[in-house]
Amino acid sequence: MLHTRWSAEAWSQARVEFKRALSLRSETQRVGDSQRCRPSASSRGYGEAWRKIRDRILKRDGGFCVPCKDEGRMTPATMVDHIKPKHLSGGDDANLRAICRRCHDRKTGAEGRHARSSSTPPTS
Numbered sequence: 001m002l003h004t005r006w007s008a009e010a011w012s013q014a015r016v017e018f019k020r021a022l023s024l025r026s027e028t029q030r031v032g033d034s035q036r037c038r039p040s041a042s043s044r045g046y047g048e049a050w051r052k053i054r055d056r057i058l059k060r061d062g063g064f065c066v067p068c069k070d071e072g073r074m075t076p077a078t079m080v081d082h083i084k085p086k087h088l089s090g091g092d093d094a095n096l097r098a099i100c101r102r103c104h105d106r107k108t109g110a111e112g113r114h115a116r117s118s119s120t121p122p123t124s
């Protein structure tokens with residue numbers, strides 16, 4: 001009896017310690033976790049894999065919007081764009097570029113006049 005009660009107390013104490021350790025850890029990971037767990041991203045077909053590709057392309061292009069850079073402006077990129085529609089080119093890195101929201105909206109707006117299709121790049 002005594003022994004059982006002691007282990008229950010020890011166990012609950014251990015659980016408190018464990019929770020504290022977890023909350024400390026999630027403090028530093030919160031941003032990444034919230035992006036990874038966002039249900040809308042995976043329901044659109046863009047999950048962890050896309051996030052990794054996006055990070056890679058943003059890094060490759062220096063974090064600046066490529067179309068803006070072509071016009072001599074240095075605008076921080078917030079997303080990654082398919083240069084050609086995805087169904088024509090696949091998910092090749094060469095077909096991806098960092099882009100800012102303004103250029104992205106301008107581009108998808110123009111594309112929308114031709115065809116409202118599944119080729120619209122992810123907006124997040």
Ligand SMILES: [Zn+2]
Nearest residue numbers: 065068100103
């Ligand atoms: Zn731009």
